[in-house]
Amino acid sequence: GGGGGGDDGGGGGGGNGSTFAVLARFPADQATAVPRTSPIYATFNRAANPATVTGTSFTISDGATTLSATVSYETCNNTARLLPNAALGQSTTYTVMLSGDIQDTNGMPLIAETFSFMTSAAADTTRPTFAGAQSAAASGATAIDVTWLAATGETGSVFYDIFISQISGCYDFTAPYQTSAADVTSHQVTDLTPNTTYFFMVRARDADGNTDLNTTEVTAKTLVSFTANIWGGFVQTRCSSCHSGVAPGGGLNMDDRDTTFASWTDTPNSSNCNPVLFYIVSGSPDTSFVYRKVNDTTPPCGDRMPQGGPFLNAAQIQALADWITQGANDN
Numbered sequence: 001g002g003g004g005g006g007d008d009g010g011g012g013g014g015g016n017g018s019t020f021a022v023l024a025r026f027p028a029d030q031a032t033a034v035p036r037t038s039p040i041y042a043t044f045n046r047a048a049n050p051a052t053v054t055g056t057s058f059t060i061s062d063g064a065t066t067l068s069a070t071v072s073y074e075t076c077n078n079t080a081r082l083l084p085n086a087a088l089g090q091s092t093t094y095t096v097m098l099s100g101d102i103q104d105t106n107g108m109p110l111i112a113e114t115f116s117f118m119t120s121a122a123a124d125t126t127r128p129t130f131a132g133a134q135s136a137a138a139s140g141a142t143a144i145d146v147t148w149l150a151a152t153g154e155t156g157s158v159f160y161d162i163f164i165s166q167i168s169g170c171y172d173f174t175a176p177y178q179t180s181a182a183d184v185t186s187h188q189v190t191d192l193t194p195n196t197t198y199f200f201m202v203r204a205r206d207a208d209g210n211t212d213l214n215t216t217e218v219t220a221k222t223l224v225s226f227t228a229n230i231w232g233g234f235v236q237t238r239c240s241s242c243h244s245g246v247a248p249g250g251g252l253n254m255d256d257r258d259t260t261f262a263s264w265t266d267t268p269n270s271s272n273c274n275p276v277l278f279y280i281v282s283g284s285p286d287t288s289f290v291y292r293k294v295n296d297t298t299p300p301c302g303d304r305m306p307q308g309g310p311f312l313n314a315a316q317i318q319a320l321a322d323w324i325t326q327g328a329n330d331n
Contacts, residue, residue, distance in 0.1 A: 022110070027117040030116060033118070033120040034118065036089070036120060037211070042080045043077065044078045048103065048110075050073045053080045059099075060095070060096050062092060068084070076170035090121050091118065092119050097113070098114075122209070126206075129152045132202055136198075136218040140222070141224065142225075144189050146200050156206060159182055161179050164200055171201055173203075194225035196221065197220075200220075201216065224323035224326060234312055263279070265330075282327050283325060285325060294317060
């Protein structure tokens, strides 16, 4: 899918070298067929002083006239945005200039930057009318389903660009993370990290590249992964060395990932514990023996685990509780 325009910055990063410079620009220098309503972005290699990023230090010109535009700066990703106050001309070359009046937070001037691009020949410059994302919900350890209501005001197909972030309100609008099929109202965002909170903005884009500028945000957290967050998160390093084979550990074998899952699932613990608790009870951490043994200061029987400490940290214990609550999935 194509890149979407936006209200916040695009791109991020940068080092702390001796020079203060533009790290990335959008559109790319010498780009062609750029949508006539596209914002322009410039990402710096470190933080700028926001007061110096203005309509006089960041400008766009058609070669004869400097255009009226609105300039803003996003501190979370060191990115300035210039949005022309009217649609650009058809098949016209524009030059973007960032002057040395832009300074970093220590007062060092920017190395002046100039780049150019050519707009498309499209006649349409009307953005779709779109309210943005409506909901987000985890559909797996590496996937979240995002939904929205269809954009209006378009006779042709509309695509929906999905932008993601792990920081609320901070997005790279120069390139969507994923793009939906045409004219749908939901998309499964994939290739995510398990047990991680994500924020989403969705923007509607028509066939001519006109993109709405909504800032509606939704959020969801991917499911806990047994492989990544439980076995890989602590069992392999903190439990399996003692719980090997049938002893010690009361027969609870944690030699490897698959054996651990099999020995935990719907199996009553074999220690002399009253009442006898199942190792893992899907949906119920408080009646799961494994959870009680690592969480409780005084477990139902025996010592708190890992024996002798140090005990699991709060994030590891919460991951175990969430994994059980989510259904103790073999994922």
